[in-house]
Amino acid sequence: MSALLFRGTVIQPDGLLENGAVLCEDGRIAAVGLDVEPPPGAVEVAGDFVAPGFVDIHVHGGDGADFMDGTPEAVATATQAHARHGTTTIFPTTTTGSPEQLEAMLAACTSPGSGARVAGVHLYGPFFAADKLGCHGAEGRRDPEPGEYERYLDSGFVRIATCAAELPGAEPYYRAAATRGCLVTCGHSNASWGEMERAFAAGVRHVDHFWCAMSSVPSVAQRLGTPMQGSMEQFVLLHDEISTEVIADGAHLAPELLEFAFRMKGASGLCLVTDSSRALDMPPGEYRFGPQSDGEPFESDGIVGRQGAVLASSVSGMDHMLRTMLGATSASLVEAVRMASLTPAERAGVADDVGSLEPGKRADVLVLNRELGVERVVVGGEEFREN
Numbered sequence: 001m002s003a004l005l006f007r008g009t010v011i012q013p014d015g016l017l018e019n020g021a022v023l024c025e026d027g028r029i030a031a032v033g034l035d036v037e038p039p040p041g042a043v044e045v046a047g048d049f050v051a052p053g054f055v056d057i058h059v060h061g062g063d064g065a066d067f068m069d070g071t072p073e074a075v076a077t078a079t080q081a082h083a084r085h086g087t088t089t090i091f092p093t094t095t096t097g098s099p100e101q102l103e104a105m106l107a108a109c110t111s112p113g114s115g116a117r118v119a120g121v122h123l124y125g126p127f128f129a130a131d132k133l134g135c136h137g138a139e140g141r142r143d144p145e146p147g148e149y150e151r152y153l154d155s156g157f158v159r160i161a162t163c164a165a166e167l168p169g170a171e172p173y174y175r176a177a178a179t180r181g182c183l184v185t186c187g188h189s190n191a192s193w194g195e196m197e198r199a200f201a202a203g204v205r206h207v208d209h210f211w212c213a214m215s216s217v218p219s220v221a222q223r224l225g226t227p228m229q230g231s232m233e234q235f236v237l238l239h240d241e242i243s244t245e246v247i248a249d250g251a252h253l254a255p256e257l258l259e260f261a262f263r264m265k266g267a268s269g270l271c272l273v274t275d276s277s278r279a280l281d282m283p284p285g286e287y288r289f290g291p292q293s294d295g296e297p298f299e300s301d302g303i304v305g306r307q308g309a310v311l312a313s314s315v316s317g318m319d320h321m322l323r324t325m326l327g328a329t330s331a332s333l334v335e336a337v338r339m340a341s342l343t344p345a346e347r348a349g350v351a352d353d354v355g356s357l358e359p360g361k362r363a364d365v366l367v368l369n370r371e372l373g374v375e376r377v378v379v380g381g382e383e384f385r386e387n
């Protein structure tokens with residue numbers, strides 16, 4: 001592996017380094033600065049921006065494959081699709097499904113991918129609230145049982161673990177996941193303030209896709225009656241310890257909500273996620289969300305997934321989310337890139353290794369053009385090329 005020297009405006013967590021350079025050797029970042037002497041034989045790559053590879057903690061598939069297809073081929077296809085869009089670290093995300101489908105997905109994700117590096121699985125479905133399923137299949141939804149989830153958690157491969165806070169057994173699940181070092185999250189939930197308080201005590205520190213398939217004051221009132229009670233929304237906004245994420249594809253949330261989320265949580269408390277389905281980089285048409293065998297049908301119009309009037313996941317990559325966030329909000333380029341790289345890396349517990357251009361970290365480097373289009377993608381010091 002020859003040394004690589006990137007030249008351009010380097011995007012760092014605390015600012016831009018104009019006319020900077022990033023030197024990568026042996027798959028790691030060796031130096032970042034203005035005067036970096038390349039070793040003999042180093043390959044030089046110049047571009048407008050040199051950015052850290054993106055980190056996606058909530059993502060279902062791409063290029064026709066869903067991770068829940070549960071095969072190494074699906075993992076290879078989807079990880080390549082996301083690498084094309086600048087994601088170098090990926091957390092394949094489960095949907096609702098049978099225990100057999102979840103086990104097949106976990107097993108498939110241990111196979112070496114061929115694009116973005118799989119850093120662990122986001123155990124997302126199946127422990128959702130029945131009234132907040134979104135586009136997930138109802139048949140594959142259930143309450144958490146230790147006999148089932150401890151098998152998944154003991155695989156050591158689950159790094160992010162979701163459950164709706166109001167389900168029976170949610171608290172032991174949260175504690176089991178927190179004990180194993182997972183980022184513990186509440187999602188697809190109609191939880192009240194009180195349920196969130198108990199969830200927080202049991203280890204919850206994140207909430208999935210803010211405003212999507214989560215509780216609001218009116219939805220909690222519908223479930224629990226009056227007096228009106230606080231919901232996930234108020235709980236997340238009032239607790240700095242809890243991070244969240246937005247699907248910034250421009251179709252899920254209007255610009256003012258993206259700006260509101262950014263202003264409330266800040267760049268270190270808000271992650272950009274793609275939540276993208278298998279319809280990423282595929283033509284408009286009918287697809288299945290979750291397993292190809294029995295996943296829920298949805299339609300992609302090329303902009304977003306839809307099940308009738310309900311949105312069914314994004315069909316965009318992280319580069320698109322970055323550009324949308326920048327265009328819609330007051331976030332700076334440095335802040336927007338942080339939300340797509342270092343913040344999700346920190347929340348998922350992999351920031352020692354990835355998420356920013358700092359010496360010692362993996363050589364996951366992007367070259368972006370002036371419009372923030374992805375020109376080159378380097379994963380662990382190796383240039384990503386389509387198979």
Ligand SMILES: [Zn+2]
Nearest residue numbers: 134188209213
């Ligand atoms: Zn979801």
